[in-house]
Amino acid sequence: MTAFIGEFNCKLDEKGRLSIPSKLRAQFPEAVGNTLVVNRGFEKCLVLYTKEDWLDETAKLNTVDDFMSPDIRRFKRIFTNGANLVQIDGAQRILVPKKLLEYAELTAEVILVANGNKIEMWDQATYESELNVDSAEMSQLAQMFHQQRNQG
Amino acid sequence: MTAFIGEFNCKLDEKGRLSIPSKLRAQFPEAVGNTLVVNRGFEKCLVLYTKEDWLDETAKLNTVDDFMSPDIRRFKRIFTNGANLVQIDGAQRILVPKKLLEYAELTAEVILVANGNKIEMWDQATYESELNVDSAEMSQLAQMFHQQRNQG
DNA sequence: GGAGATTGTGGGAAATTGTGGGAAATTGAG
């Protein structure tokens, strides 16, 4: 599995193109070629995957059978529905689909953040408020994480 | 795991480059190569890791699935927040990303402090006020540490 | 203490990267 590192400030131009910082580009495995997958994130952000990691992600979905419940089917549909293939152009940029731009309310200033095998795309303003925690909340989160981790 | 020792005074030049004292450089395991990870610290400082140690830290995070809960995702984000890869150049320097310089308000005079497998980077002025404790406070802190430690 | 080696500091110049925009190609609507 790929594990990306880094946080980058990028700009969207008026055409909705986002140039991928070379530091990040350099972390893509050879095999990526020029194709990535963008999808909606759970929060108000987008998520970039290598095609391979995306397939792993969808494989995870398929471990739960559609017969199970309407909600399962609905979740899968919504999750899969936002996914888009994007090509990296000659200037290291991708064209982000309009629908997704609107979903994440991306304007000009965008932050790319590595998160395991995913890369999240945030509007700068949104990102800053997401990261704005006081130490009380932080320690609460840490505790919660600790519990969840031990439960599996 | 690496365990660094020492406290060093360094200078940032106008390009934002920090030269790593040879005494510290000598403590890096061979395997480090020329790549380190810088991140924001909880306090107004930055933190340096070897890439390996950083991956170990984050591997813990990746054992918990993102589907789990919003809080999990938030915790991961806050934790990995400003991480950046940096390369050591031919003159034993790293280029500290502007964003992080601003965050820690680093000016010319910088202090590097070893702290387990991390190396903290402080602006000299900030560091001095951080260390400005009287003995009453010190013993109070020690007591608190002891309690927390026994609670787990 | 002095001479040579090593380390720290600064800056110039080349290479790379980021950004913008023009024009051709493609698509879709009427």
Added chain:
DNA sequence: CTCAATTTCCCACAATTTCCCACAATCTCC
């Protein structure tokens, strides 16, 4: 079929980063 809108491809300029060299400061060993 034609026109408009979007997408793709390409080029060019600006900014940043990287690479390199040179000098200053410090350390080490004799």
